[in-house]
Amino acid sequence: MKTKDEIRHKVWKQLTDEKNGRFPFPLVNRIPNFKGAEKAAAHIASLSIYKEAKVVKVNPDSPQLPLRKQILVDGKVLLVPTPRLKAGFIMVKPEWVPPGEERKAASLSHIKSYGKVIPLTEIPPIDLMVVGSVAIHPDGRRLGKGEGYADREYAIVRELGNPPVPIVTSIHSTQLVHEDIPRDTYDLTVDWIATEEGITKTNTPYEKPNGVEWDHVSDEEMEEMPVLKELWDLKYKK
Numbered sequence: 001m002k003t004k005d006e007i008r009h010k011v012w013k014q015l016t017d018e019k020n021g022r023f024p025f026p027l028v029n030r031i032p033n034f035k036g037a038e039k040a041a042a043h044i045a046s047l048s049i050y051k052e053a054k055v056v057k058v059n060p061d062s063p064q065l066p067l068r069k070q071i072l073v074d075g076k077v078l079l080v081p082t083p084r085l086k087a088g089f090i091m092v093k094p095e096w097v098p099p100g101e102e103r104k105a106a107s108l109s110h111i112k113s114y115g116k117v118i119p120l121t122e123i124p125p126i127d128l129m130v131v132g133s134v135a136i137h138p139d140g141r142r143l144g145k146g147e148g149y150a151d152r153e154y155a156i157v158r159e160l161g162n163p164p165v166p167i168v169t170s171i172h173s174t175q176l177v178h179e180d181i182p183r184d185t186y187d188l189t190v191d192w193i194a195t196e197e198g199i200t201k202t203n204t205p206y207e208k209p210n211g212v213e214w215d216h217v218s219d220e221e222m223e224e225m226p227v228l229k230e231l232w233d234l235k236y237k238k
Contacts, residue, residue, distance in 0.1 A: 001179075001180050001182060002179050002180075003182065004143055004146065004181065004182055005146065007135050007143060007177060007179050007181060008134045008135060008143055008145070008146065009028070010177075010179075011032075011134055011135045011174070011175050011177065012026075012027045012028045012032060012134070014174050015027055015032055015034065015172060015174060015175070016028075018174065020034055020035050020036075020172050020174055021033060021034055021035070021172075022034060022035055022037075023062070024062060029145060029146075030061070030145055031059065031061035031062075031063065031064075031132035031133065031134065031144065031145055032063065032134065032172075032175075033061070033062040033063045034063055034171070034172035034175070034196075035172065035196070036172060036195070036196025036197075037062075037063040037064075037065075037066055037170065037196075038066045039196040039197075040063075040066075040067075040170035040171070040194040040195055040196055040199075041064075041066035041067035041070055041170060041194070042066075042070075043170075043194040043195075043198060043199040044067055044130065044168055044170060044192070044194045044199065045067070045070050045074070046199070047168070047192065047199065049127075049128055049166050049168075049192075050128060050168075052127070053076060053127035053128040054076060054077060054127055055076065055077040055079060055124050055125060055126050055127050055128075056071050056076055056077070056078060056079065056126070056127065056128045056129070056130065057079040057080070057081075057089075057126050057128070057129045057130070057153070057157070058071065058078065058079070058080055058129075058130040059080070059081065059130065059131050059132040059149075059150060059153075060080050060081060060082075060083060060108050060111075061132040063132060063170060063171075064130060064132055064170060065103070065106055065107060067130060067170065068080065068106035069102045069103040069105075069106040070102075071106070072092065072094050072097050072102040072105060072106055073102045074094075075094045076094065077091065077092070077093050077094070077124060078091070078092040078094075078106065078115070079091055079092075079123070079124075079126065080092070080108075080111060080115075081149065081153050082117065083108070084147075084149070084224070084225070085149055085152065085153070085225040085227050085228075086224075086225065086226070086227075087117050087226070087227070088117060088118065088119065088120060088226075088227040088230070089117070089118060089120075089123060089227075090111055090112060090115045090116065090117050090118070091115050091116060091118050091122075091123075091124070092105055092106070092111060092114050092115030093115075096114055096115065097114050101114070119230070120156070120160060120227065120230055120231060120234060121234070123157070123160060123162075125162060125163075126157055126162050126165055127165060128165055128166055128168065129153075129154060129157075129165050129166070129167050129168070130167075130168045130169065130170070131144070131150040131154075131167060131168075131169050131188065131190065132144065132150070132169065132170075133169045133171050133175065133190070134146075134175065135171075135175055135176075135177045135179075135181065136169060136171055136175060136176055136177070136190060136193055137176075137177060137178065137179070137180075137181045138176065138178070138193070138200070138202060139202055139203075139204055139205065139206075140189040140190045140191065140193075140202035140203075140204025140205075140206060141181040141183055141187070141189055141204075141206065142169065142181075142187065142188060142189060142190050143181060148186070150188055151186050151187055151188045151209065152212065152225070152228075154167070154188050154208065154209060155186065155209040155210075155211055155212040155213070156212060156227065156228075156231055158208075158209060158210055158211050159211040159212050159231060159235065160231070164208060166191045166192065167188060167189070167190045167191050167192075167208070168190065168191065168192040168193075168194060169190045169192070169193055169194065170194040170195070171193065171194075171195055172195060172196060173195040173196060173197050175195075176193065176195065183206065185209070185213065186209050186213045186216055187206075187209075188208055188209065189202070189204045189206040189207075189208060190202060190204065191204060212228070212231065214232070
């Protein structure tokens with residue numbers, strides 16, 4: 001069985017060699033942007049679970065920018081985690097964005113000018129979550145860039161009492177792999193996979209995290225991600 005990192009590097013190399021990636025470069029060690037990201041976003045927007053959602057949480061990476069823009073165009077509330085979960089989550093309400101400025105408002109460089117960082121206690125109920133990925137197995141097993149942010153974000157939301165929500169990812173079709181992706185109990189699996197070619201349901205057999213596995217959170221991570229300390233104090237500090 002290949003390791004998680006071996007699978008990641010194979011995907012990054014293939015995307016690079018076949019010129020299916022796009023800015024920012026290099027693709028290695030990031031959620032890679034890809035040609036056809038707009039088509040993948042359009043496929044997600046066609047789902048009934050998207051159309052019915054009022055609040056959508058999306059990762060801050062480049063390939064998901066078209067979807068973040070679309071969420072605001074469609075009058076939905078956008079939630080985006082701050083990079084490396086340093087300061088929790090940014091909320092952007094559609095009424096805060098002048099018409100025509102949705103793409104700018106959804107970009108990482110400008111999002112704080114249109115939205116605001118909110119404490120955990122103010123996160124609205126989330127209806128749908130979209131995550132970036134490096135590699136995805138058709139059965140829903142996922143590899144991110146290896147730092148565990150998407151897993152943690154979902155676990156935090158569940159810890160706060162949000163019901164389980166569908167998880168969607170958008171990737172280039174070459175990021176779909178058939179290797180036996182190793183899986184840990186805290187790993188997030190996806191329910192829908194959108195590519196430039198279409199969208200498929202995974203019917204994943206794997207359970208998602210019900211909350212943060214605190215045994216796997218180091219003191220260093222508590223320092224680096226104050227949101228985790230905020231959550232711990234909120235739930236467990238007497």
